Amino acid sequence: MLLIKNLQAVVTQNSDHQIIQDGAILVEKDKIADIGQSTKLEKKYAKLKKKIIDGRGKVAIPGLINMHTHAAMTLLRGFADDMPFKAWLEQKIWPAEAKFSPADIYSGTKLACDEMLASGTATFNNMYWQAGPELRAIKESALRDFMGLPIMDIGPMDFGPNYVVKTYKQFKSKVSDKIKIVLAPHAIYTVSEKTLIWCKKFADDNNLLLHIHLSETEEEVKNCLKKHRCRLPDLQFEIGFGCNAAWKAVESGRKRGAGHGRAGFKQQSGYVRRNEIGRVDS
Structure with a gap:
């Protein structure tokens, strides 16, 4: 005591x-x-x-909560700066991540956990692949974590429903009351609408939360408005789940009970203008 x-x-x-x-x-x-x-x-x-x-x-003070992380990407800090988002992601980040070993993911996640502990963060909402080394690092840190299983069926990486079901079955008995598994469809541009609908059903059937990138860039928002005639949070809520949204989606998400990461430091895509939207409780 x-x-x-x-x-x-x-x-x-x-x-x-x-x-x-x-x-x-x-x-x-x-x-x-x-x-x-x-x-x-x-x-x-x-x-x-x-x-x-x-x-x-x-x-x-209460432990801080980081609503959106890719913990192992601490290893890429300072890599590929000052680039447009799409080129940064597709030409630099994805090729680099494809070379990550389990040891790399463990080390990157452990470093992120140590830094979070040092800064007062007690809980984080993570999205990354290779759940085994990630889980080992999180357990050693004693942090609380929502461990997102990535889902992508458009693009270079194939993390579709079969991968998710297999990984969930493998790890659902290895988590604890401090570590929860969540589904993490990457984004509307890397996950088909059919798979997004599948995610919602699988999450409901297994009592899981959903974690997704949404409204990260102005281009993404404009593309959604052009194709679907609505903003991304409204499109996602039509499918049936919440979002990790940029500031323009705050009011839409708040009405539906969504939590969100309020700023992305790496890409500097903006920040939440609290004076304009008032208090937001995630």
């Missing part, structure tokens, strides 16, 4: 978003068992054997 006391403040995620001044946190078996004011918790648990950490001058 661990008691962290004398914290300048404890920021909570209760319905009132309460901030407890001079706070304390009690941890038991790697889980938060109680929070409150230091004097009250010290008195309440005075007779219990515990390790005590003085948090004086520190603020405790």
